[in-house]
Amino acid sequence: SQTIHQWPATLVQPVGSPLSLECTVEGTSNPNLYWYRQAAGRGLQLLFYSVGIGQISSEVPQNLSASRPQDRQFILSSKKLLLSDSGFYLCAWSVRDPGTQYFGPGTRLLVL
């Protein structure tokens, strides 16, 4: 069966510090991968999606970036965090696009 992992689960970072969130998927090959951000009490904002290694599509211009160094690994990064980067970050995978997405447990980020 397929599983998706995200870490860390919770992160508190100062403004201006770097960020690296990791997401890995097990039990499937060549998944589509997605990063979303959810502000408190709000909907999901698509940040990045990837259909293969090294292929990243960005949805929203901002100080975040994403990379896919391996087939089942998706990394979200920032060089300098802003207060507005606080939120709940969710990674998801799907077999194809469009298709049902399967979400990871999420990372709760608080930037102070």
Added chain:
Amino acid sequence: ELKVEQNPLFLSMQEGKNYTIYCNYSTTSDRLYWYRQDPGKSLESLFVLLSNGAVKQEGRLMASLDTKARLSTLHITAAVHDLSATYFCAVDSMRFGAGTRLTVKP
């Protein structure tokens, strides 16, 4: 740009009552997804609707899709407290509505 609108955004209902959540979208699509999110948790898939007129049911929830009207509904029958959660619809897999926060009160 594809827009996905859900209403209501907040819904408080009593146990045993029926209600419907609406999901409207702005461009042609024949795939519509419903997800559930419990407080502080991630999202889990509820239904996938793949064609016009599709209807799916599980327990007290029933989802339907009208691609001509660009409308999907999630109907709740005889609500129970365990259904309290936020429900999201999504179009074309990646475009989510703002969510409907449902609270079922005894």
